[in-house]
Amino acid sequence: MERVGAVERFDRAALLLPHNLRERAREIKREERAACEEFRLRLGYPASFVMPEGERSMGGDPVTKRELGFVLEAATGASVHSASSRLAEGFITAKGGFRVGLCGAVGLSEGEPGGFTSISSAAIRISREHRGACVPIIGSIYSGGAVKSTLIISPPGGGKTTLLRDVVRYISDAEGGPRVGLCDERSEIAAFFDGEPTMDVGRRTDTLDGCPKARAVNMLLRSMNPGVIALDEITAEEDAEAITRAAHCGVKLIATAHAASRSELAERPTYRSLLASGVFEELIVIRKLGGRRSYAREAMY
Amino acid sequence: MKTVGALLLLSAALLTGLESQRREKLRENTLRSLNASFTLLRSEISSGLVTTEEALEAAKARSGGKTREFYSRVLSGMDRLGDKTFAEIWTEAAEELDALSKEEREAVDEVGAGLGRYDRETVAALLDRAEARLGSMLGLLEKKRLKEGRLRLILPLAAAAVFIILML
Numbered sequence: 001m002e003r004v005g006a007v008e009r010f011d012r013a014a015l016l017l018p019h020n021l022r023e024r025a026r027e028i029k030r031e032e033r034a035a036c037e038e039f040r041l042r043l044g045y046p047a048s049f050v051m052p053e054g055e056r057s058m059g060g061d062p063v064t065k066r067e068l069g070f071v072l073e074a075a076t077g078a079s080v081h082s083a084s085s086r087l088a089e090g091f092i093t094a095k096g097g098f099r100v101g102l103c104g105a106v107g108l109s110e111g112e113p114g115g116f117t118s119i120s121s122a123a124i125r126i127s128r129e130h131r132g133a134c135v136p137i138i139g140s141i142y143s144g145g146a147v148k149s150t151l152i153i154s155p156p157g158g159g160k161t162t163l164l165r166d167v168v169r170y171i172s173d174a175e176g177g178p179r180v181g182l183c184d185e186r187s188e189i190a191a192f193f194d195g196e197p198t199m200d201v202g203r204r205t206d207t208l209d210g211c212p213k214a215r216a217v218n219m220l221l222r223s224m225n226p227g228v229i230a231l232d233e234i235t236a237e238e239d240a241e242a243i244t245r246a247a248h249c250g251v252k253l254i255a256t257a258h259a260a261s262r263s264e265l266a267e268r269p270t271y272r273s274l275l276a277s278g279v280f281e282e283l284i285v286i287r288k289l290g291g292r293r294s295y296a297r298e299a300m301y
Numbered sequence: 302m303k304t305v306g307a308l309l310l311l312s313a314a315l316l317t318g319l320e321s322q323r324r325e326k327l328r329e330n331t332l333r334s335l336n337a338s339f340t341l342l343r344s345e346i347s348s349g350l351v352t353t354e355e356a357l358e359a360a361k362a363r364s365g366g367k368t369r370e371f372y373s374r375v376l377s378g379m380d381r382l383g384d385k386t387f388a389e390i391w392t393e394a395a396e397e398l399d400a401l402s403k404e405e406r407e408a409v410d411e412v413g414a415g416l417g418r419y420d421r422e423t424v425a426a427l428l429d430r431a432e433a434r435l436g437s438m439l440g441l442l443e444k445k446r447l448k449e450g451r452l453r454l455i456l457p458l459a460a461a462a463v464f465i466i467l468m469l
Contacts, residue, residue: 019383019384066386070386072418073382073383073386073387074382074383076417077352078354078379078416078417078418079354080419081346081349081353081421082350082351082352082421084349084421
């Protein structure tokens with residue numbers, strides 16, 4: 001697996017942009033390219049790039065339908081037909097493990113979203129590995145071969161996936177550490193492309209890519225004998241049920257959820273029951289202020 | 302000298318007739334081969350499991366001659382996705398199918414305009430339409446060949462013979 005630096009990841013993500021926007025992206029200062037988190041394209045407005053402190057315009061002409069079409073073509077490798085199921089979810093994972101989120105006019109098939117009839121905006125997330133991101137908090141999750149079931153929370157864009165990836169890698173690579181089963185429903189953690197992971201998730205990690213989380217948990221339990229199951233963004237009741245079942249089998253869980261605080265989490269029925277079940281032993285809250293991240297740790301009980 | 306001239310004229314007429322037959326044969330073979338490759342593309346893409354690139358590789362592997370060269374050009378052009386659209390890459394590659402008529406090349410271009418842009422049902426329908434069009438054009442070409450095939454050879458020879466007689 002090839003390891004690339006932060007600027008190189010930016011440059012690779014920029015290959016998904018149409019030619020003229022790619023040129024503009026290359027004009028961004030090197031240190032900003034290393035920190036840039038996303039490209040944003042909206043029909044009728046100049047393209048922009050997202051830094052930790054906020055979104056900035058790239059200037060130039062407004063984005064056109066043709067340019068958005070370029071992005072879709074580049075992201076799918078001119079293979080919309082084989083990416084339909086992902087597009088129905090509103091995103092596609094492009095070569096290099098970059099998630100491209102899409103908005104526009106949605107076509108319905110039997111009442112369910114069936115893909116886009118036209119695209120009006122795109123968000124290209126520049127995913128990066130941050131080896132060592134877990135150093136501030138790993139001591140509270142993993143020690144001497146033992147793992148504590150941990151929930152990592154933050155609002156969207158807080159860095160949960162990046163942190164989860166590094167925690168998984170750390171535990172998986174640790175001498176005498178457990179096997180990790182990874183449920184990567186949206187191909188963001190291991191970032192599979194063409195059947196291969198593009199991000200390092202550790203040598204003892206077994207990944208189920210593109211599989212709904214609840215099903216993935218059951219499959220891993222039945223077939224891969226994991227000591228730890230990791231999953232990103234618990235949102236559904238069935239995800240919570242699967243996690244609880246796994247915990248009752250003696251498996252430790254490391255998961256993430258969208259929330260700014262424990263109290264906000266507890267307001268949602270799915271999490272209320274999960275918190276009450278005692279599955280998680282540790283809570284890690286990621287806070288972002290002025291582009292900098294801080295971590296607060298709480299024991300769950 | 303007149304004999305040499307007459308022989309040269311006859312040779313030229315024969316070559317012209319043969320060349321005309323060869324071009325028509327190439328056109329027919331290319332159409333037939335493209336049509337078969339569209340059937341294969343349709344089958345590959347309908348599964349929804351292969352990318353456009355994989356489907357094109359399969360079509361290239363099962364094709365010969367000009368059709369195989371065409372798919373090679375499309376595949377090597379896909380490195381430039383982002384600089385050019387897939388439709389542009391496809392159309393550029395199709396420009397070298399010079400054995401085809403303008404109408405036949407338009408039918409091929411239509412496939413490139415939709416391939417990779419739509420869901421599999423829409424792409425399958427597009428390929429069905431292209432197959433029907435090319436199939437119909439191929440049918441007409443075959444009929445024409447049966448009807449006029451020999452004429453392409455005989456007419457230039459006859460014209461040369463008349464000229465020779467007048468010359469001699």
